[in-house]
Amino acid sequence: MAEKLLEVKNLCVSFKTRKGVVRAVNNLSFSINHGEVLGIVGESGSGKSVSMSAVMGLIKDENAEITGEVFFNGEDLLKKSDEELRAIRGKDIAMVFQDPMTALTPVYTIGWHIREQLQLHSDISDKDAKARAIELLEEVGIPDPEKRVDQYPHEFSGGMRQRAIIAMALSLNPKLLIADEPTTALDVTIQAQILDLLERLRKTYNSSIIIITHDMGVVSELSSEVLVMYAGRMVERSTKSSLFANPQHPYTKGLMNSVPRVDRARTSRLETISGQPASLLNLPSGCAFRNRCPSAHAACTEQPTFISDSNGYGAACFLLTEGVRS
Amino acid sequence: MSQEILRVNNVSRIYETSGGSFGRKNKVSALDGVSFNLVHGETLGIVGESGCGKSTLGRIISRLDTPTSGEIIYKGNDIAKKSLSAMRPLRKEIQFIFQDPYASLNPRRQIGAIIEEPMRIHGMGKDERRARAHELLEKVGLDKNSYEKYPHEFSGGQRQRVVIARALTLKPELIIADEPVSALDVSIQAQVLNLFKELQDEMKLTYIFVAHDLGVVRHISDRIAVMYLGKIVELGSVEEIYNNPQHPYTKALLSANPRIDQSAKSTRQILTGDIPSPLNRPSGCSFHTRCPIAVPECSTREPELRRIGAVDVACNLVV
Amino acid sequence: MTRFVIKRLAAAVFVLVSISILVFLIFFATPGVDPAARIAGRNADQLTLQQVRATFDLDKPLHIRYVSMMKHLFIDRDLTSYVNRGAEVLPQLTQAIPATLSLVFGAAIIWLLLGLILGITAAGMRKSWVDPAIGIIGIIGVSLPVYWLGEVVNLITQGRLHATLFRWVPPLGYVPFTESPGGWFLALLFPWLTLSLLYAGIYIRVIRSEIVSLMQEDFIKTERAKGAGEKRILIKHASRMSLITVVSLFGLDFGALVGGSALLTEVVFGIQGVGRLTFTALQNFDLPLIMATVMYAAFFIVIANAIVDLVYAWIDPRVRRG
Numbered sequence: 001m002a003e004k005l006l007e008v009k010n011l012c013v014s015f016k017t018r019k020g021v022v023r024a025v026n027n028l029s030f031s032i033n034h035g036e037v038l039g040i041v042g043e044s045g046s047g048k049s050v051s052m053s054a055v056m057g058l059i060k061d062e063n064a065e066i067t068g069e070v071f072f073n074g075e076d077l078l079k080k081s082d083e084e085l086r087a088i089r090g091k092d093i094a095m096v097f098q099d100p101m102t103a104l105t106p107v108y109t110i111g112w113h114i115r116e117q118l119q120l121h122s123d124i125s126d127k128d129a130k131a132r133a134i135e136l137l138e139e140v141g142i143p144d145p146e147k148r149v150d151q152y153p154h155e156f157s158g159g160m161r162q163r164a165i166i167a168m169a170l171s172l173n174p175k176l177l178i179a180d181e182p183t184t185a186l187d188v189t190i191q192a193q194i195l196d197l198l199e200r201l202r203k204t205y206n207s208s209i210i211i212i213t214h215d216m217g218v219v220s221e222l223s224s225e226v227l228v229m230y231a232g233r234m235v236e237r238s239t240k241s242s243l244f245a246n247p248q249h250p251y252t253k254g255l256m257n258s259v260p261r262v263d264r265a266r267t268s269r270l271e272t273i274s275g276q277p278a279s280l281l282n283l284p285s286g287c288a289f290r291n292r293c294p295s296a297h298a299a300c301t302e303q304p305t306f307i308s309d310s311n312g313y314g315a316a317c318f319l320l321t322e323g324v325r326s
Numbered sequence: 327m328s329q330e331i332l333r334v335n336n337v338s339r340i341y342e343t344s345g346g347s348f349g350r351k352n353k354v355s356a357l358d359g360v361s362f363n364l365v366h367g368e369t370l371g372i373v374g375e376s377g378c379g380k381s382t383l384g385r386i387i388s389r390l391d392t393p394t395s396g397e398i399i400y401k402g403n404d405i406a407k408k409s410l411s412a413m414r415p416l417r418k419e420i421q422f423i424f425q426d427p428y429a430s431l432n433p434r435r436q437i438g439a440i441i442e443e444p445m446r447i448h449g450m451g452k453d454e455r456r457a458r459a460h461e462l463l464e465k466v467g468l469d470k471n472s473y474e475k476y477p478h479e480f481s482g483g484q485r486q487r488v489v490i491a492r493a494l495t496l497k498p499e500l501i502i503a504d505e506p507v508s509a510l511d512v513s514i515q516a517q518v519l520n521l522f523k524e525l526q527d528e529m530k531l532t533y534i535f536v537a538h539d540l541g542v543v544r545h546i547s548d549r550i551a552v553m554y555l556g557k558i559v560e561l562g563s564v565e566e567i568y569n570n571p572q573h574p575y576t577k578a579l580l581s582a583n584p585r586i587d588q589s590a591k592s593t594r595q596i597l598t599g600d601i602p603s604p605l606n607r608p609s610g611c612s613f614h615t616r617c618p619i620a621v622p623e624c625s626t627r628e629p630e631l632r633r634i635g636a637v638d639v640a641c642n643l644v645v
Numbered sequence: 646m647t648r649f650v651i652k653r654l655a656a657a658v659f660v661l662v663s664i665s666i667l668v669f670l671i672f673f674a675t676p677g678v679d680p681a682a683r684i685a686g687r688n689a690d691q692l693t694l695q696q697v698r699a700t701f702d703l704d705k706p707l708h709i710r711y712v713s714m715m716k717h718l719f720i721d722r723d724l725t726s727y728v729n730r731g732a733e734v735l736p737q738l739t740q741a742i743p744a745t746l747s748l749v750f751g752a753a754i755i756w757l758l759l760g761l762i763l764g765i766t767a768a769g770m771r772k773s774w775v776d777p778a779i780g781i782i783g784i785i786g787v788s789l790p791v792y793w794l795g796e797v798v799n800l801i802t803q804g805r806l807h808a809t810l811f812r813w814v815p816p817l818g819y820v821p822f823t824e825s826p827g828g829w830f831l832a833l834l835f836p837w838l839t840l841s842l843l844y845a846g847i848y849i850r851v852i853r854s855e856i857v858s859l860m861q862e863d864f865i866k867t868e869r870a871k872g873a874g875e876k877r878i879l880i881k882h883a884s885r886m887s888l889i890t891v892v893s894l895f896g897l898d899f900g901a902l903v904g905g906s907a908l909l910t911e912v913v914f915g916i917q918g919v920g921r922l923t924f925t926a927l928q929n930f931d932l933p934l935i936m937a938t939v940m941y942a943a944f945f946i947v948i949a950n951a952i953v954d955l956v957y958a959w960i961d962p963r964v965r966r967g
Contacts, residue, residue: 056870
């Protein structure tokens with residue numbers, strides 16, 4: 001078996017607030033191998049973004065408490081100092097965020113941003129860095145890169161900016177790229193371009209990608225494996241094909257049925273998940289989904305354990321254990 | 327027999343922006359010769375990407391904005407140039423729902439007061455207002471005691487329900503909703519979409535539903551207008567548009583949408599290039615810069631929206 | 646960029662001409678008021694009035710009167726004030742301008758440096774005692790009135806200690822730079838410090854809060870993800886962005902001070918500056934002098950604003966598009 005690139009074990013993130021403790025991520029464990037694409041799906045408040053910020057050491061809030069282990073190349077990132085983490089961020093693990101319009105400092109040119117990324121982690125002259133920036137821009141499909149490299153972010157369209165940001169993220173050939181909703185702010189035809197670009201670059205660079213999204217379609221386009229989160233917990237993990245063909249957890253099922261589909265004739269009603277998303281301040285005891293779950297029963301007041309096979313695929317739901325028993 | 331409630335005739339909207347040198351103005355054509363009609367009780371979905379004019383169209387029909395030219399015939403009367411005061415009685419019948427449920431409710435007022443506001447403006451008595459507000463809260467699936475709560479006590483989906491309740495207070499006939507579910511989580515979005523449908527059946531409402539999400543539009547609409555840079559490029563029934571799209575842009579849009587079901591992954595078509603800015607719209611057919619089947623003629627000849635088979639298409643090459 | 650500069654300067658000239666017309670109209674075309682009587686001062690005799698009418702072409706149409714006025718102001722530069730026994734106005738002004746400019750320029754340098762250094766430090770050390778300590782310095786700066794602080798400084802440096810510790814401090818007043826650069830510096834040192842303390846207090850607070858809010862922006866998150874250190878993020882990104890706010894604020898403050906708001910400091914330290922000149926002119930109802938100082942103030946405010954806009958475009962590429 002291939003060595004694991006990133007292994008997260010029992011990651012918990014909580015924030016102390018005036019209203020109480022917000023448990024944003026609860027006992028999250030997963031791993032990703034070299035060259036794999038993992039999609040993390042969830043709605044707002046599911047903990048999908050927070051968990052990745054914790055992995056990167058980007059949570060600066062002093063009210064935050066982070067426990068667990070995050071092994072990257074065999075070393076626990078949570079035990080590292082900020083300085084040691086800095087050497088990894090941008091070089092071995094790169095990140096792309098949701099809104100390309102605000103992700104770059106407006107007063108510096110695109111080329112400046114890429115040069116900064118290169119020079120933060122390597123001794124490269126300004127001239128060589130600029131040449132490399134032009135090369136990268138060309139690779140991500142920005143026309144006329146010699147001219148564009150000296151332009152400012154506001155002179156780029158949203159899609160072009162996201163391309164440039166991806167170019168920057170990949171400039172040091174990172175082993176892992178974490179993309180947090182990378183296409184959510186973009187138009188459909190532009191989104192398709194960016195997804196296509198990510199797929200192409202993954203093949204060239206052989207990077208692993210973790211893509212965080214609320215959009216089942218985006219996950220399905222890009223990833224080989226999917227992890228579904230609800231209220232800070234992983235509720236299901238599976239390969240893409242089996243997840244979409246045969247979802248195990250009632251939340252996953254509900255989520256997939258509630259997406260209005262382009263490729264399906266319309267029905268009079270969408271199937272929905274009743275109620276409102278669980279509040280992280282005030283989670284129900286046991287399974288956090290039980291108040292909205294159509295198959296909830298007495299056992300659900302206990303926290304279900306995540307039942308997985310040897311690949312780590314499985315779900316956290318009593319329906320599964322009972323299924324095994326019967 | 328279904329009767330026509332709205333007819334939009336050749337509506338254009340040109341914005342003038344400063345930014346030209348020494349007082350010269352730049353003209354942005356946000357809408358260019360848009361025409362369609364709407365029958366009572368149906369839902370027209372308007373779909374397109376940024377800069378296509380879909381929101382402008384929604385605002386113009388509800389007369390939150392005035393068209394530069396063209397007619398908007400609502401129940402036989404042209405409302406395109408009506409003054410604000412002349413529009414007032416019609417505001418009861420035509421309601422507009424905004425995208426952001428967080429921004430469209432006054433945070434300092436109770437839900438009850440928010441819902442009663444339109445009724446107060448139109449001079450309804452206090453008891454009547456209160457009774458109607460309670461009735462509406464129930465209708466949109468909110469608790470009776472929501473009446474005394476404040477917007478911040480609600481989640482996004484519940485707020486959008488409040489917004490819908492407010493829109494329904496004066497028994498409207500036509501509701502124009504601009505991206506009403508795009509700010510909501512997927513599981514909540516489905517609930518709100520269902521609510522829209524239930525209310526339509528119950529109250530015989532007519533909807534114009536503006537959205538960028540092709541799945542949402544497909545689910546809610548009877549007919550679809552696909553827009554690109556201020557023009558309708560294709561108009562037809564949901565079935566025709568989704569199953570048998572004619573215009574190359576419609577085809578590309580549908581194929582670009584990420585699919586859950588990857589087994590049917592066929593030839594995915596990815597358009598090259600950016601959406602041009604409405605500030606400098608390409609000549610001829612404005613889609614020709616990105617169109618996979620464009621011929622030289624397309625850069626000079628502007629296609630008319632014309633009936634081809636079961637749909638209306640604006641393309642020089644579709645026959 | 647060049648086009649932007651030309652456009653901005655053209656706009657500045659346009660504004661200046663408009664202001665001169667406006668000021669002229671207020672003084673010389675207010676209905677029901679005889680400008681000749683105004684200019685000549687209280688209880689002027691017929692002869693003076695006639696003389697005034699002749700110099701200012703007051704019998705002629707409005708636009709000729711305007712041209713004549715501008716000619717006296719800018720070309721012949723022979724505008725005289727009748728109230729003050731025929732003293733020429735412009736020499737007074739040309740003496741006052743360097744004093745005020747010296748005072749405000751020096752103070753501005755000090756408060757900008759203090760504001761930037763302490764504001765950035767406070768924002769960068771938000772979790773230690775340094776931030777609240779700097780905050781207290783800021784509050785003290787803001788709450789000490791200039792006239793009081795100035796008097797206290799004078800009491801110390803010009804009083805009993807003048808004979809011993811502060812022997813090097815020259816007596817109150819302004820020493821022109823051309824006369825003695827060292828004397829100029831020493832004479833202005835305490836006025837500079839006094840005037841800058843108030844503004845430093847304001848700028849420290851503005852810069853700190855601006856940086857703190859900028860640190861929440863998405864592009865800061867991107868920088869952290871790139872592996873940039875906190876110091877680099879603070880200086881190269883947050884502080885650099887905060888300059889945009891600082892420059893626009895500075896333009897307003899600088900313009901106002903040069904235009905006469907430095908009055909209190911000028912009075913306390915006995916500097917014959919523009920503020921003081923305007924004040925005297927108003928007291929004596931010296932119309933030509935008021936006209937001249939108002940024009941002067943407008944001129945500097947407009948120029949300061951034009952320069953600020955240019956600097957603004959230089960530090961923020963988003964506004965460069967002409």
